[in-house]
Amino acid sequence: MADPIRCAVVGDPVAHSLSPTLHRAGYAALGIAASYDAVRVPAGELAGFVAGLGPQWRGLSVTAPLKREALALADEVSDIARLAGGANTLVRTAAGWSADNTDVPGAAAALRERYPGAATTATILGGGATAASVGLALADLGIGRITVAARNPDNAADAVAAIRRHPAGPEVEVLPLAAVDGRGGVVVSTIPAAAQTPDLVARSLPAEVVFEVTYNEWPTPLVAAATAGGVPVVSGLDLLVHQAVLQFARFTGHDGPLDAMRSAGETAQAAR
Missing domain, CATH: 3.40.50.10860 (Leucine Dehydrogenase, chain A, domain 1)
Structure with a gap:
């Protein structure tokens, strides 16, 4: 054998x-x-x-x-x-x-499963490799305007460049986390729970759906606030x-x- x-x-x-x-x-x-x-x-x-x-x-x-x-x-x-x-x-x-x-198609499948809506905008908190993968998944799903918000926007350059390379040509904006202003659409968090301050959470909502990519620290402050407000959540386990x-x-x-x-x-x- x-x-x-x-x-x-x-x-x-x-x-x-x-x-x-x-x-x-x-x-x-x-x-x-x-x-x-x-x-x-x-x-x-x-x-x-x-x-x-x-x-x-x-x-x-x-x-x-x-x-x-x-x-x-x-x-x-x-x-x-x-x-x-x-x-x-x-x-x-x-x-x-x-x-x-498989993060890219996996993220798209997770979002499709939990959220049947058709959002056109998204805000991604964090600018690392996971942000790039989820951003590409959002573009696959037809979301044409994506904001990447990072503590240091310069460190998000690779993720922003990757999302912009998507064949659909999404419009990608990069901001500091301090400038997040609750634009609605899909809100994706790729940052640790410890970085989700009350102020940032308040400025990230309302949203059509929250996609929290972590599963190790659950629920995160963003998930707790979204759930309390009746916002659907896609989890890191999804x-x-x-x-x-x-x-x-x-x-x-x-x-x-x-x-x-x-x-x-x-x-x-x-x-x-």
């Missing part, structure tokens, strides 16, 4: 990740012989880690701060990963390692599950069992 395939999520920090819970639930639901772990890999060490992996290793979920490193070491790069400027997925192929980005389902298919060749993976994630999150 062939050795079970191996997969993992890599990043730093990574111990908090629910990805092992989701992927293991998928393996169990489909009866696939595979393992999935969380491995701490500091910045600058991804290439060395990948070089040491044996043939049983099939795929890696890549989180901060390694998404650009994943792109650089890959033998093949998908169009969406190149557009986003970072990869959250590495898959072993006959040619070596293929880099992909994003994690949808992008993981896409990764699962790339790693195993089988469609990811959405319900089983979501249920496992909800149970694990509730237990924290």
